[in-house]
Amino acid sequence: MQPANLFPLIVVLVAIAFALGYARSRALAMPLGGIRNLKSLPFYYAARAAMWCGLPALLILACWLGFEAKVIQTLIVGSLPAELRPDTAGQASLVLSQISNVASGALSGDFAPEGIAAAAERLEALRAQSTFMMTALVLSIAVLGGFIAWLRIAPHINAREKVESTLRKIFFLCAALAILTTVGIIFSVIFETIRFFGKVSFIEFFFGTSWSPQTAIRADQVGADGAFGMIPLFVGTLLISSIAMLVAVPVGLMSAIYLSEYASKPVRAIFKPALEMLAGVPTVVYGFFAALTVAPFISDIAEAIGLSASSQSALAAGLVMGIMIIPFVSSLSDDVINAVPQTMRDGSLALGATQSETMKKVIFPAALPGIMGGVLLAVSRAIGETMIVVMAAGLAANMTANPLEAVTTVTVQIVTLLVGDQEFDSAKTLAAFALGMMLFIVTLLLNIVALHVVRKYREQYD
Amino acid sequence: MNTMNPNIVNETATTETRAVSAADTDISHADNGYGETVGKPFTDNPKFALRDVEVYYGDTQAIKGISLDIRKNQVISFIGPSGCGKSTFLRCLNRMNDSIDSCRVKGRLELDGQDIYDRKRDVVELRARVGMVFQKPNPFPKSIYDNVAYGPRIHGLANRKSELDDIVENSLKKAGLWAEVKDRLDSPGTGLSGGQQQRLCIARAIAVSPEVVLMDEPCSALDPIATARIEELISELSESYTIIIVTHSMQQAARVSHRTAYFHLGHLIEVNETNKVFTSPQHELTESYITGRFG
Numbered sequence: 001m002q003p004a005n006l007f008p009l010i011v012v013l014v015a016i017a018f019a020l021g022y023a024r025s026r027a028l029a030m031p032l033g034g035i036r037n038l039k040s041l042p043f044y045y046a047a048r049a050a051m052w053c054g055l056p057a058l059l060i061l062a063c064w065l066g067f068e069a070k071v072i073q074t075l076i077v078g079s080l081p082a083e084l085r086p087d088t089a090g091q092a093s094l095v096l097s098q099i100s101n102v103a104s105g106a107l108s109g110d111f112a113p114e115g116i117a118a119a120a121e122r123l124e125a126l127r128a129q130s131t132f133m134m135t136a137l138v139l140s141i142a143v144l145g146g147f148i149a150w151l152r153i154a155p156h157i158n159a160r161e162k163v164e165s166t167l168r169k170i171f172f173l174c175a176a177l178a179i180l181t182t183v184g185i186i187f188s189v190i191f192e193t194i195r196f197f198g199k200v201s202f203i204e205f206f207f208g209t210s211w212s213p214q215t216a217i218r219a220d221q222v223g224a225d226g227a228f229g230m231i232p233l234f235v236g237t238l239l240i241s242s243i244a245m246l247v248a249v250p251v252g253l254m255s256a257i258y259l260s261e262y263a264s265k266p267v268r269a270i271f272k273p274a275l276e277m278l279a280g281v282p283t284v285v286y287g288f289f290a291a292l293t294v295a296p297f298i299s300d301i302a303e304a305i306g307l308s309a310s311s312q313s314a315l316a317a318g319l320v321m322g323i324m325i326i327p328f329v330s331s332l333s334d335d336v337i338n339a340v341p342q343t344m345r346d347g348s349l350a351l352g353a354t355q356s357e358t359m360k361k362v363i364f365p366a367a368l369p370g371i372m373g374g375v376l377l378a379v380s381r382a383i384g385e386t387m388i389v390v391m392a393a394g395l396a397a398n399m400t401a402n403p404l405e406a407v408t409t410v411t412v413q414i415v416t417l418l419v420g421d422q423e424f425d426s427a428k429t430l431a432a433f434a435l436g437m438m439l440f441i442v443t444l445l446l447n448i449v450a451l452h453v454v455r456k457y458r459e460q461y462d
Numbered sequence: 463m464n465t466m467n468p469n470i471v472n473e474t475a476t477t478e479t480r481a482v483s484a485a486d487t488d489i490s491h492a493d494n495g496y497g498e499t500v501g502k503p504f505t506d507n508p509k510f511a512l513r514d515v516e517v518y519y520g521d522t523q524a525i526k527g528i529s530l531d532i533r534k535n536q537v538i539s540f541i542g543p544s545g546c547g548k549s550t551f552l553r554c555l556n557r558m559n560d561s562i563d564s565c566r567v568k569g570r571l572e573l574d575g576q577d578i579y580d581r582k583r584d585v586v587e588l589r590a591r592v593g594m595v596f597q598k599p600n601p602f603p604k605s606i607y608d609n610v611a612y613g614p615r616i617h618g619l620a621n622r623k624s625e626l627d628d629i630v631e632n633s634l635k636k637a638g639l640w641a642e643v644k645d646r647l648d649s650p651g652t653g654l655s656g657g658q659q660q661r662l663c664i665a666r667a668i669a670v671s672p673e674v675v676l677m678d679e680p681c682s683a684l685d686p687i688a689t690a691r692i693e694e695l696i697s698e699l700s701e702s703y704t705i706i707i708v709t710h711s712m713q714q715a716a717r718v719s720h721r722t723a724y725f726h727l728g729h730l731i732e733v734n735e736t737n738k739v740f741t742s743p744q745h746e747l748t749e750s751y752i753t754g755r756f757g
Contacts, residue, residue, distance in 0.1 A: 265563070343600035347663070351557060351613040351670060352590035361612070362602050 003065055006135060010061070014054040017146035021049030024153050032155060040160035048159045051166055053146030057138050064134045074127050076119055084115045089417025099123055156307060189440065192433035199427040200228045205434060207231065211397035213428045228431055230438060232399035236407035240318045240383040240389060243403060246380050247322025253371065257359055259330070260337040272334070279327040287391035290320035295392050302404055309404040310394075317393035318403065321385055328378040329371075336370025337363060353393055365457075372454045380443055386411040410435050467604070484559035496726065499529065500744045501734035503723075507535040509515035509674065509704045510555060517550050517559070526728040534673075537696060537705045539715035539736070543751065548708045551725070552676050554578075555706065556592035557585055571672075590617055593672035597679040599659035600650035601666070608644050609651040609662055610634060613670035629669055637665035638695050653751070657688025664695065675699065677707040681714065693718050707733045712752055716740050724748045 025045035029035040035042055073096055077086065086092040095116070101107040102120035111122075153159075197205070208229020220376045255275060257269050295316035302309035348358040364371075387407070394406035395416060417432040490546035506637060508531035517525035525547045532538055540548040550559070559565045571578040578588060590613075601609050610630045614617075630647070634640040639661040643654070651662050660680060667675055677696070681689040696705055696718045709715050715722050715736065722739040724732045724747070732748040733737060745748040 199699060341600075343596060343598060344602065345561070346558065346594075347600040347602065347666075349561065350556065350589055350594035350596075350614070351616065351666065352586045352588075353612075353616050354586055357616055361616075366603050 001130070003061065004102050004136075006061065006138060010054060010057050013057075013139075013142045013146060014050045017150065018046045018050040018051035020146070020150055021046035021153060024114070024150060027151060028155055039158040040163075040393045044159040044163050045153045045157075047163045048166075049153070050148055051148035051163065053142050055140035055166075056145050060141055061134070061138045061240065064130075068134070069132055072123065072130065075126060076123055076356070079122060080119055081115045084113065086120075121386065135432050146348040171340045187438070189433050192430055193437045195425065196427065196430035196434040199430065202436075204215065204228055209399055211413070213413070213431055226427060228427065230435065231411075232397040233408060233410045233413055234442075235399050235401070236314065236393075237301055237383060237399070237409040237411075238403060239314050239403060239407055240321065240393060240409055241379065243315060243318025244321035244325060244342060244382040244385075245375075245379060246324045247319055248382075249375055251322075252326045252374070252378070253333055255326070256330040256333035256337060260334050261355060261359055262365075272331075275330055276327050278324065279331075281324070283324065283385065283387040284391075286320050286324050287387045287401040290316050290388050290392035294320055298404070307404060310406045312392060312394035313421070314393050314407045315403040317391075318387045321382055321388050324385070325378040325381050327341050327380060329374045332374030333367070333371045336367040336374075339370070340366045368457060369454045371449055376447060379446065383409075383410055383443060386415055390415070410439050414439075441444075471644075486519075489640045496729045496731060496747075497745075499730045499733060500679050500748075501732045503530050503733045504654070505531045507534070508532055508536035509574065511572040511575070513570040515551065515554065515567070515571060517547070517554060517568075518564075518566045519562070520564040524728055525554075528728075528730040530723065530730060530733060532704065532706060533550070534704050535700060535702065536721060537700045537707065537719040538721040538723060539719035540723050540725060541706045541710070541712060541751070544710075545727075546725040547728045548725045549678050552678055552706060552708050555674070556589050556594055556677055558589075558594065560585065590670050590676040590678060591672055591706050593670060594676040595660070595663050595667050595678070595680045597681050599656060599658050599663050601654070601662050603650065606634075606651045606654070606662060607646045607647040610665050610669045610720065613666060617670055619670065633665040633669035634662075636668055636695075637661045637696075638691060639665055655688075657684050657691060660684060660688065660692060661695065664692070665697075668699070672703065674704040674706065677705065679708050679710060682710060685716075689714070712740070721751070724751060726751075 021396045022042050022045070025042040026035065029038045029042070030172045038045070041099060063298075076096070076099060077092060080086075080095070083096065086095050098112065098118045099116055100123065102112050102116055135140075205228050208227060209231050210227040210229045211232045212227040214226050255271075259271055263271060277343075291312070295312055298313055298319075299309040299311055330357065344362050344366060345358055348362045353361070386435050389409050389412045393408065393412075393414065395408050396406045397408050397413070398405055400407060414435050417428055417435075471642065502568060510530075510532040512531070513529045515525055515528045516523060517629060528551060540552065542548050552661075553559045554567055554571060555573075556580070559567060573588070573592065575582065591755055602612060604612070605628055611626055611632050614626060615631050620629055631640060631644075634643065642663075654662060660683075664675075664680075684692065693714060696707065699705060699720075700720075707715075707719065712720050719736050721733060722736045723730060724739065724745070726747050732743060732745045734744075739748065740752055743752060
């Protein structure tokens with residue numbers, strides 16, 4: 001049976017185990033004088049039976065699916081005749097893909113060497129065998145587990161404690177998963193980054209002011225050694241992000257203040273969802289807006305007042321990006337401002353403070369940590385945003401502080417480096433990982449610094 | 463209590479039935495079956511002159527036509543069972559009800575002859591003259607100094623740092639907190655104990671030199687020692703301020719106030735000199751309440 005069918009079957013078995021467990025615990029309880037004579041409620045006995053039924057089976061299913069392909073491949077390669085046996089990892093994958101193509105019928109067996117056709121048949125057989133074994137094993141474990149748990153339902157067993165501790169472990173695993181993913185991401189980037197620094201020096205990457213990642217694909221190709229100075233990219237990122245934050249923080253904050261302190265209920269009911277809808281617009285659409293409406297508008301105005309502006313500019317990308325992240329600032333700030341206790345407002349108003357004085361001197365300082373959280377989230381969004389920049393600010397790695405010129409950002413360059421035909425171990429592709437690593441470190445530092453600043457200046461209310 | 467005195471329950475019930483029938487026949491009249499406010503609600507030269515005050519929360523009427531005078535430099539306490547409208551009435555006096563959207567106030571409320579609810583009235587100026595201390599101590603999450611200096615700074619009461627220092631010191635002294643905090647004016651006000659926090663809030667309220675201080679159950683979150691300290695303070699402050707205090711403790715009302723007003727279900731039942739209210743109440747509801755039969 002295919003895993004896609006197996007999974008719902010397990011769910012059904014779990015439900016049956018739950019129902020049977022529930023029925024048995026009730027049945028055991030009745031002669032004793034009701035369910036209050038059980039150590040736990042029937043629900044817990046049933047839940048325990050369901051867990052015994054489902055968890056081991058799912059675990060085995062996951063392991064089997066994880067290792068199945070690898071094991072079969074090893075068996076196939078091992079059984080190949082000597083003349084076909086691959087010497088390198090590259091050859092092995094070539095041979096294996098040939099075999100699986102023959103097996104799936106994409107490649108006719110008549111055109112393949114004899115050994116390959118035989119291997120393809122073996123592959124088919126092994127796969128069928130594996131699927132059968134998996135189905136049998138998983139289902140029998142599910143049934144067995146459920147049956148054992150069902151048998152072990154007894155009034156003196158405290159099933160509640162067991163269910164709670166299992167749940168605690170599941171929660172822990174979910175929390176650990178997020179951390180493990182982060183660690184995994186770091187490691188996947190670190191090794192490529194180290195390889196990159198084997199080809200390009202630290203000094204060039206960190207202090208170089210020129211970015212032109214063209215490397216020769218063939219040895220005899222002319223020109224283009226490539227320049228890998230990251231400074232122009234970070235300057236561009238900084239420029240666009242600052243423009244975006246200059247738009248988003250004041251507008252977002254003030255709209256949050258308006259919504260939480262001044263707006264009447266009907267106004268709030270319209271404005272808040274409308275503002276949050278800004279966050280739901282796909283960035284590509286913002287990109288259109290920036291490239292087709294805002295950028296020409298800016299270059300027209302700049303020309304009208306005698307400045308030269310390119311058709312793609314950091315200003316256009318920054319402005320539109322700022323509008324995009326307004327809801328991140330306003331929505332979170334609105335929530336934390338509302339969370340400041342009413343007694344603080346009353347205390348200030350009763351002293352004869354106006355609403356804006358109360359806001360400025362009492363509520364804002366008390367809400368600062370939450371507001372900073374919103375701003376930080378917005379900064380991360382601004383730094384990570386790619387699509388608007390590609391469309392509105394261009395790809396040219398200019399090192400400039402002039403917002404009317406075209407610039408590019410780190411994320412845009414990562415995308416362009418990885419798109420297109422490239423050897424995966426060239427300096428050009430590896431540079432993407434180094435940039436990603438730097439971006440990760442920079443945002444991490446930013447977060448740490450901001451958290452410290454907030455901790456220092458927050459006014460804690462209780 | 464009820465088993466000992468079954469007739470009391472009957473009495474209350476009759477009163478309420480009477481109230482309903484009277485309300486049906488004559489809604490416009492203020493007494494609604496509870497009769498006119500007994501005792502002495504009116505005085506010469508009042509600080510506050512309040513006439514036919516009605517307060518509505520949406521469609522519910524919380525205050526049902528109350529008339530009362532409050533004299534200058536006196537302490538008056540509002541007592542009555544929970545939900546009787548004491549706090550609502552108190553919050554009308556400096557328009558703290560304004561921030562509640564559904565709340566409407568009718569009637570004539572005057573402070574020194576000027577209408578509090580006049581459309582052109584500056585609420586900021588009103589609240590600077592009528593300060594307030596709340597049930598739960600609510601110091602700002604700032605230093606002790608900044609808490610007290612908050613009001614004076616807003617109203618520009620000090621031209622120099624030294625003047626501000628003086629105001630802070632004097633207010634803390636009046637609130638009886640100076641000795642305890644003079645060495646740590648920079649530490650946060652939220653780090654003080656409950657009783658100290660409430661005295662800090664009183665210091666904060668009197669730092670803007672108000673004429674009236676409203677206190678909404680200022681001791682309900684405090685232990686007996688802190689309560690005694692605050693009551694002492696109220697007596698001292700009454701020499702220079704008009705103080706209106708809402709309290710659930712009849713002993714407290716008896717100890718600190720010159721006059722006492724008894725509220726019941728949005729009506730003002732009885733107002734009189736405190737000793738008269740507690741020794742010879744004229745209204746049966748007042749008597750039941752102060753003798754602890756209900757409320």
